[in-house]
Amino acid sequence: MKKIIMTILATLLLSVVLVGCGNSEETDLNKALGAKEMTVTPTKVTREKAATDRKRILKIEVKVKNNTEKPIGIGAGNFALKDADGKEYDIYGMKTDSLGQEVAAGKTITGNIYFEIPASLEKGWMNYVFQMDQEPVAEWLLSFPGK
Template identity: 70%
Template sequence: MKKIFLTLFAALLVAVSLTGCGNNTNSDLNKALGTKAITITPTKVTREKAVSDRKAILQVQVKVKNNTKKAVGIGAGNFQLKDDDGHAYEMYGMKSDSLGQEVKPGDTVKGNIYFEVPASLTKGWMNYAVSLGQEPVAEWLLVCPE
């Protein structure tokens, strides 16, 4: 009886440890990155339904801190989302609370960035470029909620 119990217990431990390894995607949520001038921290990711069942609207809430002694402008257009295959999803600008403002010296603001993505997307790489057409200076791995 003890052998059966120990065997079942060992099998249960192996099953639990393998299940934990199955979804080993660590998100960069709450990781502060950016430039010397500004620091950006994604703080929350949510998903809402789009008009089509095949699409979803991904909302990424960010905190932006101005580290300089002069005002700095930032907007949702400075961000892009890519999947593992490199397909880029541009920001979805149809929301009134989208990030787009000037940040005073030393201040921190919160705002939202929206992306229209396939409903099946489970994770993506969000990047930030100082200006349109420039190479990204920061990148975060974001896990999309169900």
């Protein structure tokens, strides 16, 4: 079942990439995806200056909904970012408002995920894993504003 879902997801993502090739603004912002337990929606992407001019801090605001009847924890470590070549970028965890908390049953929260990226990077794939050391259950193509 997991392979079927991943195949369908890969097909959908390939469709988004092929459609997006003609339009650089085509992204998955505001697309709700995730596992049956949690739904995640990236709602806003911004850039901040970093210590060097060659790097930027990417801030991705996400809305997270707990679809279960028990509290579930989620944090920035549940997310990864990679570019079109598959290079992964590190979480930037030095912000006090980084996502990392327990979501009460049936509730929705908003939090931020930070990545350190090259200043020249214009878009990338952010994925979400429900539990560490498992395959991603959701992936979004996001466009990064400004340089």
